[in-house]
Amino acid sequence: MPLAVVAEGDRPLSAIDWLSSEDAQQSLRAPEPPVSRSALPDQVATSSIGSVRRDAIGLLPAQITGLPASLWGDTRVDELTALIEQQEIVALPSVQALLMMALLAEADAPLAAVTAGPPPGDGAVFRARVAKLIEFGAIDQAAALLEQVDPHDVATFGQAFDVSLLLWREDQTCARLMKSPEIAPTLSARIFCLARSGDWNTAALTLESGRAVGALDPDSALLLAHFLQTEDPEPGRRPRLPQPVSPLAFRIMDAIAEPLPTNAMPLAFSHSDLRDTAGWKSQIEAAERLTRVGAVPGRRLFEIYSDRLPAASGGVWDRVSAVQVLIAAIGADNPVAVGNALPDAWSAMRSIQLEVAFARHFGPQIWQVMAGSRTAPLAPGGQSLPQSIPGGDTPGAGVLGPNTDLAFRILMLSDQAEEVAQAWQPEQEGDRLLRDLAMGRHPAPDQAANTMEEAILLSAEPATPPSDEDPAAAAARHMSLGETILEVALLLRRGIEADPGDVTRALQLLRDWGLESTARAASLELLLLGDEA
Structure with a gap:
């Protein structure tokens, strides 16, 4: 981590500031070398050139992650996308960082993309990864991924449009839409971009045409009418916002001087409060929310904390x-x-x-x-x-x-x-256990002082060879590393409130794949984040 502030002109160039920060790279860098489940050669699959390229796109190369190119193995595309969609924010930062690393990693597309799931080249896994990053509030990272695909790609333009709105950078995406109207994700998006490009008359005409043919729901039409300041067909009626609130509705509400507070909205909207135009308190609270889930580096939060002296007290x-x-x-x-x-x-x-x-x-x-x-x-x-x-x-x-x-x-x-x-x-027994775990030493489970300690110590015990009659164990043996990371994230998503059996299984899975550093960090977090010290 940086020990002193670097002059702006000395910073390395990077696609996004998030990737430039050392603490972001440290939190995502796997200290272990690439691992393999066996000495057999990797499975080879063939497909037409470029057919699965989108699903292989990533921001973090293997030199940073330590993850193999075969991260997703031969997982079926439909199963992998479903598993990604199930992910939640993990209450253990070390496991959340591992999950983020998997979502951002450069890796071969799933081998099964050629023979199963959606059509080859469909990019379903790529879109699922981007959608999950947006849900986690990792908007800069999602934007950087989307910059690597065809900017006029119909399948991903909707995501790119939403991300640009959340980052207040919609001019470029609107310019693309003006050149290729067929990529517009909705008629509302087209009307918004017509207005942003200065063509208010065409925007108003398109709005009226959309109303006439029923292409716009009444609330969206009314919201756009307020935005365009056209004649209101229903004077006095306020538009009802879509639920959940879309990035477009969020931006239109701001444009008509009725901005929505972000503190009760999904994480992605918090980026709006990181702008210099937001108040200091709003910037702090947004940075706290996004730092908590690993969407922005801690360095940024503590720089905002240091911006000036607080003029009040409390909270x-x-x-x-x-x-x-x-x-x-x-x-x-x-x-x-x-x-x-x-x-x-x-x-x-x-x-x-x-x-x-x-x-x-x-x-x-x-x-x-x-x-x-x-x-x-x-x-x-x-x-x-x-x-x-x-x-x-x-x-x-x-x-x-x-x-x-x-x-x-x-x-x-x-x-x-x-x-x-x-x-x-340390003098305290609990502190001695923390020291031992940090050094990779594991006392016998019978020395555990509570259920969580026992679950952690059991994970280091030699595993019993799985029975051929155990379907769960048999499935685990055939999971790819990527599937394993997603499974571990689900098992530990509740953090210190996780089921002890899930804790033991998750830590064992990490160690089975050689992710010892993550297993250690997760063990320490399970003990310390529930500690009252």
């Missing part, structure tokens, strides 16, 4: 203040002050389920302070942060005073967990 402002005090303490290289600032900052992040993002972002800085190395101030752009650091001269036990063990527990959620664990000498 979001208390979180900003607590983090700014910690930033100032780290910048001053004052271990005791860092220790004193840590509990409030940690409590603030726990209140909004951002513990892992916090640990990954601040972990390197905290660890360097603990190790005695000075770090650069974290405030971007030289922003002014609090100058007074409470408790800076207060003596205490341990490197960070009485909160040294709290710092170690937080660091167990960071990318430095294994390195830190080697230096930790």
Whole structure:
């Protein structure tokens, strides 16, 4: 993770800022090398050139992910798309990052695309991946994927149009639609783009024609009439918004000066509040929602936190203040002050389920302070942060005073967990288990203090050879790596509330495929995210 702010002109070029950030790459980079289930040669399939190219498109090459080109194996396209559609946001950030990595990975199209499911080249898996990214609020990533397909492709233009609206970049997609009207996903989209291109008369005429032939439902027609400021055929009646609200309806409501609040809407709409024109509070809350699911990197959130001093207290402002005090303490290289600032900052992040993002972002800085190395101030752009650091001269036990063990527990959620664990000498039994798990050591299950610990420790036990009569075990043996990742994400989607049996099975599946680092991180999260420390 970056320890100092990089000048804008020094940043590497990238398709999107999300991929430029180191913490995004760290969270998605698989530390394990590509894995294989056997020593046999990969299955070979043939198809016409270009017939399955769309389903193979990705943003993350194998050099970053460590995932093999045969990620999806010979999975049937219909089964794979159904499995992707079932995915939910995983409450464990390490598994959510693995799921995102699979959705963004460059990989061969499913081999079965040639012989089963939708017609070859249909791109059903590609569209399912894009749709899921949009649902997760990963709009920049979805946009970058869509940029790699034919911009006039009818099958994907609807998704590209929605994404451009959510990112407030619709001019280019509207220009495409004007050149090729047949790709318009709806008549409403065509009318909107006619207006955006300045052809209001044609837009109004198209609206009236659509009304006359019944091509527009009454509410959509009325909403567009307000947008075009045409004569209202039903004076006084307000249009009812479609449910769920579409990106087009969302943008039209903003255009007629009736913007919709995004905090109760799907994650994808939160990107609207990340713009510079949004208020600081709205930017913070949107960044918190999107960081929580891994849609934007933690670096962006904490840069927004550092933008200025809070002018109020309570709620979001208390979180900003607590983090700014910690930033100032780290910048001053004052271990005791860092220790004193840590509990409030940690409590603030726990209140909004951002513990892992916090640990990954601040972990390197905290660890360097603990190790005695000075770090650069974290405030971007030289922003002014609090100058007074409470408790800076207060003596205490341990490197960070009485909160040294709290710092170690937080660091167990960071990318430095294994390195830190080697230096930790905890006194509490639960802390010793955390240290052991971070180092890849697993005590016997009978030493577990609770059901979750037992489920985690059982996952490291030698697996019993599956019975040929066990359909579930037989199916698991034939799952592709991609299917396995999707299955693990479903098993662990509820996080610390997951069924213990599902926890054991999911961790075993990760280890079976050599994804030991993810299994360790998930184990630590299962214990620490439910801890009240």
